[in-house]
Amino acid sequence: MASVQYLANPAGAQAAWTKALGRENQHAPFDRLAWWSALNDLCLPDEKPLLALASDGEARCALALMHRPGSGHLRSLGNWYSFWARPVFAAGGEALLPALTRDLARKARRITLQPLAQADAEPTAAAFAAAGWNVRAEQADVNHRVELAGRSFAEYWAARPGRLRETVRRKGAKGLAELHIVDRFDQAEWADYEAVYAQSWKPEEGSPAFLRRFAEEEGAAGTLRLGVARIDGRPVAAQLWTVDNGTAYIHKLAHVEDAKAHSPGTLLSHALFAHVIDRDGVRTIDFGSGDDGYKRDWMERARAMLRLDMHRPLDPRSWPYLLRDRLRGPGFPLAALRHGV
Known part of the structure; x- marks a missing residue:
């Protein structure tokens, strides 16, 4: 009973x-x-x-x-x-x-x-x-997702819009952005993440303490994927992902506006997608709530959230x-x- x-x-x-x-x-x-x-x-x-x-x-x-x-x-x-x-x-x-x-x-x-x-x-x-x-x-x-169905990153990437692939090819060839992904919480990396967010187009963070606690817990479990892009040592893009039970969750992403011409956020996304698909072997990538236009370039399925x-x-x-x-x-x-x- x-x-x-x-x-x-x-x-x-x-x-x-x-x-x-x-x-x-x-x-x-x-x-x-x-x-x-x-x-x-x-x-x-x-x-x-x-x-x-x-x-x-x-x-x-x-x-x-x-x-x-x-x-x-x-x-x-x-x-x-x-x-x-x-x-x-x-x-x-x-x-x-x-x-x-x-x-x-x-x-x-x-x-x-x-x-x-x-x-x-x-x-x-x-x-x-x-x-x-x-x-x-x-x-x-609306929630945007990718169901990989066993595809490699190369297969996934080949299906992306040509405009996106060309941006990554051109900007990546210049070699200006240094990309770094960590799976354990690191104070210096987190400070750079917060610095990028503070300089980005995003509104003020609702609860920085909540995000830090979450990142620390996920880092301890080995499920954190924190990416930072730097140009000349300066952090200019950052993304907070986690990987859990075959799904990668994209929690936060931001870039510094004055570095936008170099597309550091796009290059960092490319690196993180490659990481979770080929190294972590995820089956699903979940971009959370919101029908932002840029998500459609990376995602393949939109579903209603009720x-x-x-x-x-x-x-x-x-x-x-x-x-x-x-x-x-x-x-x-x-x-x-x-x-x-």
Whole structure:
């Protein structure tokens, strides 16, 4: 029989949950207790975490949430650093999701989960709908990926746009940029990464402390791929990647504007793609959320990332939202909701 509990601080998880939600059982950083703990410690000034946990023997099901106290509205524990925020399972815990969605009715009148790939949104929406929640799905973002299907880097590169390949050929032939990739955290390399980001076109970093902690943890595990490009010793481009269970994740990238003519960011991307494909042997490269035009040159597949908005239909506070949704018409066409649940 499923047992459901709630944890107000990820750091207080018992050993069984620490193992179930650790690197041994969860093969993507966003599904791990360490990720949620770092978000709680460094990124949630106005929100409180709430981990919804269901267990039955060794089976585990977890949904990481956060809320503003007193709001009655739970949301995915995540931010712009999170590629996704989905239910997480261990040892057959998928069967526990219905019990968790039923019990969550005691905790909230509204739950919003995002972003989720359709493959994750379908069973999640079905479980919430079966538990009496009114569920609406909408597209929240776009995720760009490459599925390599056994290709070498040379084969992957041959399929890239000619304009991109010519840029790498011409700029690389000049030999101005020195490219360096490390798989362990290095203070000097990280300082150069931060220096590049501070001089780039990117907005101010939301939580430098969070990124550093993540890079340190991934470096300790050997999954960090931190690349820096330098011209005449000056760092001019930097990228933060990780490699996990056959997938390379591109977390951050930036270049210094006054070096743009030399395309150091493009050359560094070329080197990192070659590294993770031929040396790490990844099967997938994930460029995270966002439909930026430059991603299309490097990626081959775009998929919708969804938002699920769940309301308790008998709670009067839900009625304005339910009326609004009815007036807006159908949302994203999930199979789980095709009968208008």
